Amino acid sequence: MSGPDRERREGGLRDDARLAVRLWHFVRPHQAWLWGSLVLLLLASAAGLAQPWLLRLVLDQHLAPGKLEGLGALVATFVGALVLELVLRSAQGLLLEVAGQNALLDLRRAVFRHLQRLATAFFDRTPTGKLIGRVTTDVEALQELFASGVVTILADLLTLTAIVGILLWMSWQLTLVTLLVVPVLLAVTIFIRRHVRDAYGVMIGRRSRLNASLHEKSSGMSLIQAFRREADMRADFGEDNAGLRDAELRTVLWESVLSTATDLLSSLTSALIVWYGGGLAIEALGLEQAAAELRGAVTVGVLFAFLQYMDRFFGPLNDLSLKYTVMQSALTAASRIFELLDQDQVLPEAAQPVDPGPPRGEIRFEGVTFGYDPAQPVLRELSFRVRPGESVAIVGATGAGKTTILKLLSRLYDVQTGRILLDGVDLREYALHDLRRRVGIVPQDVFLFRGDVLENIRLGHPEVSEEEARAAADQLHLDEVVARLPGGYRELVRERGANLSAGERQLIAFARVLALEPGVLALDEATSNVDTRLEELLQEAVATVMGGRTSLVIAHRLSTIRDVDRILVFAKGRLVEEGSHDELLARRGAYWRLHSMQFSEPA
Amino acid sequence: MPSKRPLLEILHRYRWRYALGAVCVVATTALRLTIPRFLWSGLDALSVAQHAQGTLSAAELSRLEGVVARAALWIVLAALLQAPVRTASRLAVLGASRRVAHDLLQRVFDVLLRLSPSFFLRNPTGQLMSRCINDRNFVRGLSGPVFMYMAETITLYAIAVPLLLSIDARLGGLALLPYPVFLVLARVIARGIQEEARLAQEALSDVSEKVDESLSGELVIKTLAIEDSDYARFDERCRAYRRHNLRVAWLRALLTGSMMALAGLSTTLVVWIGGPRVVRGEMSIEDFGLLLTYLAWLAGPTRTLGFVISSMRRGLAAYGRIAEILEAEPELADPPRVGPAPTVGAGALSLRGLTLTYPPLSEQPHLSGSLPEHLVGSAQDRPRTVLRDVTLEVPAGTTLGVVGHTGAGKTTLARVLARQLAIEPGQVFLDDVDLCDYDLAEVRRHTGFVPQEAFLFSATLAENVALGRPDAPREEVAAAVRAAQLQQDLDQLPQGLDTLLGERGVNLSGGQRQRTALARVLLLDPRLLILDDTLSAVDPPTADAILAHLRPFAARRTTLLVAHRLSTVRHAEQIVVLEDGAVVERGTHAQLLALGGRYADTWRSQEDGAAQARRARELEPRGEPS
Numbered sequence A: 001m002s003g004p005d006r007e008r009r010e011g012g013l014r015d016d017a018r019l020a021v022r023l024w025h026f027v028r029p030h031q032a033w034l035w036g037s038l039v040l041l042l043l044a045s046a047a048g049l050a051q052p053w054l055l056r057l058v059l060d061q062h063l064a065p066g067k068l069e070g071l072g073a074l075v076a077t078f079v080g081a082l083v084l085e086l087v088l089r090s091a092q093g094l095l096l097e098v099a100g101q102n103a104l105l106d107l108r109r110a111v112f113r114h115l116q117r118l119a120t121a122f123f124d125r126t127p128t129g130k131l132i133g134r135v136t137t138d139v140e141a142l143q144e145l146f147a148s149g150v151v152t153i154l155a156d157l158l159t160l161t162a163i164v165g166i167l168l169w170m171s172w173q174l175t176l177v178t179l180l181v182v183p184v185l186l187a188v189t190i191f192i193r194r195h196v197r198d199a200y201g202v203m204i205g206r207r208s209r210l211n212a213s214l215h216e217k218s219s220g221m222s223l224i225q226a227f228r229r230e231a232d233m234r235a236d237f238g239e240d241n242a243g244l245r246d247a248e249l250r251t252v253l254w255e256s257v258l259s260t261a262t263d264l265l266s267s268l269t270s271a272l273i274v275w276y277g278g279g280l281a282i283e284a285l286g287l288e289q290a291a292a293e294l295r296g297a298v299t300v301g302v303l304f305a306f307l308q309y310m311d312r313f314f315g316p317l318n319d320l321s322l323k324y325t326v327m328q329s330a331l332t333a334a335s336r337i338f339e340l341l342d343q344d345q346v347l348p349e350a351a352q353p354v355d356p357g358p359p360r361g362e363i364r365f366e367g368v369t370f371g372y373d374p375a376q377p378v379l380r381e382l383s384f385r386v387r388p389g390e391s392v393a394i395v396g397a398t399g400a401g402k403t404t405i406l407k408l409l410s411r412l413y414d415v416q417t418g419r420i421l422l423d424g425v426d427l428r429e430y431a432l433h434d435l436r437r438r439v440g441i442v443p444q445d446v447f448l449f450r451g452d453v454l455e456n457i458r459l460g461h462p463e464v465s466e467e468e469a470r471a472a473a474d475q476l477h478l479d480e481v482v483a484r485l486p487g488g489y490r491e492l493v494r495e496r497g498a499n500l501s502a503g504e505r506q507l508i509a510f511a512r513v514l515a516l517e518p519g520v521l522a523l524d525e526a527t528s529n530v531d532t533r534l535e536e537l538l539q540e541a542v543a544t545v546m547g548g549r550t551s552l553v554i555a556h557r558l559s560t561i562r563d564v565d566r567i568l569v570f571a572k573g574r575l576v577e578e579g580s581h582d583e584l585l586a587r588r589g590a591y592w593r594l595h596s597m598q599f600s601e602p603a
Numbered sequence B: 001m002p003s004k005r006p007l008l009e010i011l012h013r014y015r016w017r018y019a020l021g022a023v024c025v026v027a028t029t030a031l032r033l034t035i036p037r038f039l040w041s042g043l044d045a046l047s048v049a050q051h052a053q054g055t056l057s058a059a060e061l062s063r064l065e066g067v068v069a070r071a072a073l074w075i076v077l078a079a080l081l082q083a084p085v086r087t088a089s090r091l092a093v094l095g096a097s098r099r100v101a102h103d104l105l106q107r108v109f110d111v112l113l114r115l116s117p118s119f120f121l122r123n124p125t126g127q128l129m130s131r132c133i134n135d136r137n138f139v140r141g142l143s144g145p146v147f148m149y150m151a152e153t154i155t156l157y158a159i160a161v162p163l164l165l166s167i168d169a170r171l172g173g174l175a176l177l178p179y180p181v182f183l184v185l186a187r188v189i190a191r192g193i194q195e196e197a198r199l200a201q202e203a204l205s206d207v208s209e210k211v212d213e214s215l216s217g218e219l220v221i222k223t224l225a226i227e228d229s230d231y232a233r234f235d236e237r238c239r240a241y242r243r244h245n246l247r248v249a250w251l252r253a254l255l256t257g258s259m260m261a262l263a264g265l266s267t268t269l270v271v272w273i274g275g276p277r278v279v280r281g282e283m284s285i286e287d288f289g290l291l292l293t294y295l296a297w298l299a300g301p302t303r304t305l306g307f308v309i310s311s312m313r314r315g316l317a318a319y320g321r322i323a324e325i326l327e328a329e330p331e332l333a334d335p336p337r338v339g340p341a342p343t344v345g346a347g348a349l350s351l352r353g354l355t356l357t358y359p360p361l362s363e364q365p366h367l368s369g370s371l372p373e374h375l376v377g378s379a380q381d382r383p384r385t386v387l388r389d390v391t392l393e394v395p396a397g398t399t400l401g402v403v404g405h406t407g408a409g410k411t412t413l414a415r416v417l418a419r420q421l422a423i424e425p426g427q428v429f430l431d432d433v434d435l436c437d438y439d440l441a442e443v444r445r446h447t448g449f450v451p452q453e454a455f456l457f458s459a460t461l462a463e464n465v466a467l468g469r470p471d472a473p474r475e476e477v478a479a480a481v482r483a484a485q486l487q488q489d490l491d492q493l494p495q496g497l498d499t500l501l502g503e504r505g506v507n508l509s510g511g512q513r514q515r516t517a518l519a520r521v522l523l524l525d526p527r528l529l530i531l532d533d534t535l536s537a538v539d540p541p542t543a544d545a546i547l548a549h550l551r552p553f554a555a556r557r558t559t560l561l562v563a564h565r566l567s568t569v570r571h572a573e574q575i576v577v578l579e580d581g582a583v584v585e586r587g588t589h590a591q592l593l594a595l596g597g598r599y600a601d602t603w604r605s606q607e608d609g610a611a612q613a614r615r616a617r618e619l620e621p622r623g624e625p626s
Ligand SMILES: Nc1ncnc2c1ncn2[C@@H]1O[C@H](COP(=O)(O)OP(=O)(O)OP(=O)(O)O)[C@@H](O)[C@H]1O
Pocket: A484, A485, A498, A499, A500, A501, A502, A503, A504, A529, A530, A531, B121, B358, B384, B386, B404, B405, B406, B407, B408, B409, B410, B411, B412, B413, B452
């Protein structure tokens, strides 16, 4: 119910740059939209910047001197600039959104694809809820970055440059005074950034934790209720929830500090302009008109325009520092996402997969030692051979390692020593996909997908037609079972198939594999929840369907395995006996002990 | 539309923070509005002086300097005053919004804790999670930034509009004329945004659900090599999400566009009409400048208003989805009562015509998006009866064996008795009291239920065993583990009892999981013991050993034993055979064998398999392995 909390410091400026480069990789395919948006934005900014200029002209040339002619044209230009800005800005926002959404889509796809590649061992120890959060919520956090990030920042920088240019042209003294504030702002931003970043790091860690906690608790809710642990779970969840809240409050604190600081700086600059610019203007007033014009002195119009430009200057500047903060949240999320993408617990695939020829169904384990934790072997020095077409049963106490053998056979894990050969080729030399198509495993833990029964049988194999799927299912007498469901083969299957009985689920999972007609069929207690009559029918069915193909059967009920060619008996990860049913009984060893108790009278 | 009550209640909790925030917003806004007065008075003085360029006296100039200096000073002062107030307002409101989001989520979780298993059956976990986390984030926006912007906008309007009108009522009024028209327009677009945002959030839930499914079914996807088709299903949902998001963006662009047009229109009107009046001397340049500045103040929030409205609508849409959970009714709840609550006695069970019918799909309550619409009205949209008129007496302390074909209704029966499935009253009696008249907790306290599929939490093995009694002493946990024959596996686990299990116990074998789940109830002292085919993944010798340990434990309790392996139930005082939800045979093992029906058939075929083994043992001179 608890996992290690990962809260740590990370990310210097250089890491940010690296992250930005990696993110760019996802944006690049959509850069056309971005550049389009940037162009529109520049045009829109130009149209926007023209407006105070035009108003200045209105003031200086018409209102102050009291001149009416030409005013109409000026106002019309002003309206034109306004409309232009509006249209351009709307269009620009849309283009940006398209680019952002496309990039997010690509990122989601990449993460999902990567998750598919990750080895089973990775999922053994990573909570699902946390990973769900990565693909949904954390990717969502990048929206801000994609949507307002790149383009707006570029545009802001350009706007800033343009404004500085205009300002310089209007009055360089005033401009220099104004720009005094920039280094201060920069210093403040960089200082606060550190804290903001840390705060977000903590926040995302806690959100993951909350996700995991919520996922597990809703999955196990009926158990929580049955064992009346509601109060504890509530407290447990409350702790995670409060943890997230407190982390969020810290981010609010630092954001507020930064926002106040930038605001203060911009006001101080306005004051500076008024005071210093006013002084310059007054100085100019003391001069003759001609002399003033000659020296390009500061006029009231200039001052007015200057102040208006200051707004437009500080807008993006404040924005930049705020955005940079917002981006910290996105960058933190991005770093977690990339961490997942960098997770390299992937089973190495052969660079040049061997073509093993047509499937024969020969399996050979040669000195296989394996442990989920290498220090603790589950299978030890295991060697056995299954001949093509043979049917072999694997028996042993629970925990003996039977399921593990099958997991190794479809290469969900790699062996630590020794090797496993299928049709004479080491599993590691197969293309994973080919290997897994050759081996059909009906797993012990049935998993059904949301959809309907037939979809679950055909699962992802368009080459299996609906008829074939039905045929495979009918062979397993699934028709008889499915007939009881209101929807028949189209019956709705809910999450994990929880609206079906355990036996029904097993049958569907069974039919699913049989429909693929694999070269090797491996059944892992595939009928443990099925009634005896059906089980016997199934056995016959499998015998006909598989006729001549290799099968591996793990089962506890003796009736299920008595007809196999050979039986392998396992104990604690070692092969202790092998032979036919009769041979083994005659030997009176482990197998005999394992099964003689069935149906025995209690002492 | 779900009720906003819960949200309002939570908001109410933080009313003082919001009030403080609002006051601070008003104060900062007011302070900010005084700045143009000073700015313009300074500029106006200068601009008047500009007419007298070059002819100004030194005294005149130094007066001007004073005016300018005062303006600058005031700006600094206002800024210094503003800083703490602004910080306070942000901290108050944004802080409150995080608290609101927290409280809301806690409330949702409280509701989840009360909801019946059927709710979790119908609504996939991934979808619930998305509602809890992703929708929560938008509600956070609604109760924080949106509130602040709104407060700021309203204050600005409240201050700037009268000022505007006081400067020049006609011109100011004219400038404000377009506002009502645009606000009506905004409402219309906003509604579209809300609906589209809801769809987008739903699509995100679908993505979340798919990720959950693909990760949970990871083994199956790998072994069947269906990565590509699984990816395609994921991709489809992501695309749907993008599509809805882009539609939201379209509408938002429309909204912000019209808001910008509104701001521009007002300014244009003032320049167009006011400009000539200034020239004609009917209006001072100061007034004109102030008018423009106030309009500019208004234009800022008006422009962002589009964004604010769309965030607000998205927040409301998200809240609606959360509220749906809050409004979900648990199917199982404590009955209303006046007198004292009945308590469970010895545990005598009596089933009197128990019938259980699942309602048709379309009549089962679903959260929006969880019910596949195409099935509504289809052939399978009809009721399904899974238990038919089951009548049974199970005296206290006896064992009832339940067998039957796959899908016969055994699990359903077990879950009814464990109070996981709702039934009509008057059908099941525990100690002669209707099961429905008990408080849920009372029945659950006295029931030890081991479901067919063992669910383990990602905690240590010991914590999992002690699920029902977290404070159980270590020796008792160990004893339960021994009784469930789990002891023999402990040396295979890295830390024995303290091994941390993966999700759902992935790092245990199937049989180990089942035995852990069994050990859980052995640690309890239930009156009613319900074991639903809990030894199916356990090898026969181990199963026999478990049953041997179980027998004395079960002897003192009313026990329901579901199994396919008949050897498990043969010693029960009473065995029933279910077929299609109805009891078709009943009696003791011997009676059923004598009856020669289904039970006898099954016994024979299972017996047949063991016969050879038994023969072999009989041949063994000193046979009996212990
Ligand atoms: N929530 C549900 N909605 C509709 N039908 C359901 C639901 N849950 C179970 N069923 C159906 O009710 C029938 C009885 O299910 P139940 O799980 O009780 O069978 P069972 O006897 O335990 O079978 P098994 O031996 O396979 O475990 C099944 O056909 C199943 O599909």
